[in-house]
Amino acid sequence: MMVSLGIAGASMLVMAMIFSYILGWANKQFKVQVDPKIEEVIEALPGANCGGCGYLGCSDYAVAIVADNDPVNKCAVGGQACAQAIADIMGVEVGDVVPLHAIVHCNAPVSSRLGMTQYMGEKRCASAQQVAGVQGCTFGCLGFGDCIEVCNYDAIHIVDGLARVDYEKCIGCGACTKACPRGILSVAGFKEEAIPVVACSNKDKAKDAKAVCNNACVGCKACAKESDLFTISDNLSKCNYDDYSAPKYEEAMKAIEKCPTGCIHFMGTR
Incomplete structure (x- = not known):
């Protein structure tokens, strides 16, 4: 009985190690590379997630700025200062921010x-x-x-x-x-x-x-x-x-x- 339990436990441990290795490998192989600029833009945004820019939240807007070259001056909450900070990150002109x-x-x-x-x-x-x-x-x-x-x-x-x-x-x-x-x-x-x-x-x-x-x-x-x-x-x-x-x-x-x-x-x- 004890031998059977030991074999079962060892088998579970080996299987856990194998699955951990597979998951680790898959994480590295299929990891989606996120442009570091997206994180920088998210940090520059106020985090209000109000939707005033036309997106669901600040993260979606950040992705649109970096991936689709969306205008950097759509954040009504952050205003001119926020737009300037994002423009500096993206290396573009900020333009006028109309309230x-x-x-x-x-x-x-x-x-x-x-x-x-x-x-x-x-x-x-x-x-x-x-x-x-x-x-x-x-x-x-x-x-x-x-x-x-x-x-x-x-x-x-x-x-x-x-x-x-x-x-x-x-x-x-x-x-x-x-x-x-x-x-x-x-x-x-x-x-x-x-x-x-x-x-x-x-x-x-x-x-x-x-x-x-x-x-x-x-x-x-x-x-x-x-x-x-x-x-x-x-x-x-x-x-x-x-x-x-x-x-x-x-x-x-x-x-x-x-x-x-x-x-x-x-x-x-x-």
């Missing part, structure tokens, strides 16, 4: 909304979105704060039923845009401290838009006549943020003044 911030495409506080009903369900935008007739405007902010829950920077708050961005804190990570079931939030590059924004998402015709909100865009084209920054599509004005710079401030102000419902505003830190 990214969230924009709320709705400017209707509760007092401006028409056709409101009492909602008794779960106080979440995602839940309220599933209920017909929660409010007259099916495009506007629901105001239950799903965007607040996902913001790690305390940069968005609900004031009088409307999401508002704190531009001193917002780094443009885009988490709020993914949380909003109505898609009224977007992220844009701010070439200036403040940029003109069409704060409305209503694509209905003027009569229907005015029936549900006092502040809705009515697609009247008044803004487009004053400035080529604005175009009208689907009954809704849109602003080309990439074309806006300080020299266009005056024409942007003229467009704002001509807007009959006051749905165009400058948003930012100014």
